[in-house]
Amino acid sequence: MNRKLLTLPALAATALLALSACTTTGANAGEGGAAASTPTPGGTLTYFANTEPPVWDGQRIPSLNANSINSSIFDTVVAQADDGTYKPGLATKWEISDDGLTYTFTLRDGVTFHDGTPFNAEVLKQNLDRPLAEPDLATVSTGIASTRVVDEHTLEVVLSRQNAAFIHALSTPHWPIYSGKVLSEHTSAELAASPELSIGTGAFKVSEYQKGSKLVLERNEEYDWAPETWEHDGPAYLDEVVIQFVPETQARIGALTSGQADAIDQIPPLNIPEVEGAGLTVLEKDNTGTPYYVALNPNLAPFDDKNVRLAFRESVDIDGLLKGVYAGVYDKAWSTTLPGTPPEGSFDETLEGSWGYDPEHAAKLLDAAGYTEVDSGGYRVKNGERLTLRWSVDSLYQQTDQRQQLGEAIASSLKDAGFEVIRTPYDTAAYTAQLAKGEHHLADSSRGFADVGTSVYPFTTGGIPSSNGGSGINYGLLSDPAIDDAYAVISSSLDPAERIAAAQQVQHRIIDEGYVVPIYVPKKIVGTTDSVKGWKFDAVGYTDSFFDVWLTK
Structure with a gap:
């Protein structure tokens, strides 16, 4: 049987972990991972998801459906390694004051958004200031009191209280870093309503959206700032990812067994034997958080x-x-x-x-x-x-x-x-x-x-x-x-x-x-064909990114 249960390495008890009890990112899908053979660039991955996200703005509703997609569109301020430590993301380093209230981030130079605008301290300030003006955002609980641009690539963030999970929050898709142009020209409601405004710095960008039907992501050819937690540098392997929203279980399974889909989301437990019996791969990952x-x-x-x-x-x-x-x-x-x-x-x-x-x-x-x-x-x-x-x-x-x-x-x-x-x-x-x-x-x-x-x-x-x-x-x-x-x-x-x-x-x-x-x-149960390699989950149990995924010819 082609069934793989994904596990996570123990988290290191480092000082940084003490600060922010965190997600393990980049957990590889065992034999289905990139280590199986040499990655081949190119191709289109067709992925059937069980649910279309009700809201696209990660700050508004903590939806795993949205996170599974947004993690390929948006980079995070910091990235987490398999051992539980944090590595540079959009920030190359950060310093924390002795009282645990002030964080000073040094930001990566040369990063651009999908719309061509630059990432800098002013844009990060726009993003981190959002819960200050929008009290109904889920990120209000982060406790940000104020932000200050020190220079083009340095931002100071002051918290109203000590927050042991602040760095953790900035490593997740719940803090999507939007283009400053998008934030200036569009309302929060508009960001929530359509992924066409999901303009980040990530490895993929939105090229097409049909509400109730599908979302198409195309490779960001300019992408050259992947964190070291990933398996390779430069742009993603895949040319594009076509995500179709198909709530009917048998329709998703039928698409996988017939070759219409390369991967499908949320296989019901009772259908696992059916998928395995067709010679396909089932990947499982237990969730963390609440049951x-x-x-x-x-x-x-x-x-x-x-x-x-x-x-x-x-x-x-x-x-x-x-x-x-x-x-x-x-x-x-x-x-x-x-x-x-x-x-x-x-x-x-x-x-x-x-x-x-x-x-x-x-x-x-x-x-x-x-x-x-x-x-x-x-x-x-x-x-x-x-x-x-x-x-x-x-x-x-x-x-x-x-x-x-x-x-x-x-x-x-x-x-x-x-x-x-x-x-x-x-x-x-x-x-x-x-x-x-x-x-x-x-x-x-x-x-x-x-x-x-x-x-x-x-x-x-x-x-x-x-x-x-x-x-x-x-x-x-x-x-x-x-x-x-x-x-x-x-x-x-x-x-x-x-x-x-x-x-x-x-x-x-x-x-x-x-x-x-x-x-x-709960657990994530994903079905794939044998041509799919490099599939990843994080500690929560959702697809972490399509960045390292590739297809055999």
Whole structure:
């Protein structure tokens, strides 16, 4: 079988890692990598993606779908090596003040954007100043207070607070560095709406876009500033990459097996044997960050009662559901921080096996909560009110990992315990605003990040969505001082041991209080033909860049 499970080397416990618990970039796709033979320049890679990004601006919504594309269009300020250290990107070096608040970046000379304009300190200032003027951007949490151009190739950045993940943030596609001309002439809404305005300094540039259909990237022939974390210098190998948005699983698989596609995204676990049986390659990479989880809203009855929250969790047969829906390909998640999330050791291994399916105990907890009666429909009742839960669903992401089927299976199985679960889909544009109303009991999510701080933030008061949508990702509307206090340490401390201890405290608090039900460890599953070489993922688990990818003739 042509199946490869990608793993990451251990992250080095360097001082720089202590500063910014980071992503490992450039992890090579094993035998499918460039080391298999001598790379051959040229050719077009046809890639079928499962979802078109709802927003193209990486600063606005942390979307892995957009990151998988933007990482080939935009360079990052710094780059991360496989050992967890940082290397020059658009910045050749950086200095950090003793108090951890001032960063001075020396920038690379001779870099140009796709529109021919130069990259310099003034343009970087424009990009880093964006969250100062746009408070609804996801990057507001970075904590930038001010920026100052020292000279053409030197920029000083002052933070409002110590941020242990600041360098990490600048190494990810969440900080796309746009052309200054684009930022001056177009609104933030326009940047979000179309990749045709995604003008960066990266190895590929946008040549064609058909909304709802495809995006074509062509090689940037002027590209000559790849960071040392990549496998080669100069322009990319591929002439172009054609990305087609095809949500139908069988259509993607059919395109791969028939040779219409060179690579496809998000193969459902149950379809892996079909792809392997056709003699094709399956590449897998576990995500870091948060698992796929179901958040419970503790502000709304009946989940304001801890007994009901714990009963809900103990009524879900996660192992059985994962086996039935995913044939056991996905591992059960035990915590809200995934294994492998930097810094190493952040995931609390003591939580493994500490909770699980226990319907008898769940029944006792519901009795203790006052749900002692059962109505004609088989549902628990208290004071004449049925135990009914409203589950708000983001319709876009239900295509991912067959989550629609999983969610329906969870809701159906809970009936045996006396819970009535009603799932209601919402358009992505209205989803966060809907959650902000606080009328839901359940909401599901997963967040791929390679930093422990970003695995904790979705459970902090600061992450609660605002009524106008905003960038809040605390879908359970959880506000717990113990978690907020721990997050303050995680987000500011420069000591990795302190961050790890605080992160483990949060994980225990969430599990002990029953705020969240972790379900499974997400993973990227990509199918390719044998002609595709050099495929890469980073620690989060999405395609890192098409820069080193090449095709055999």
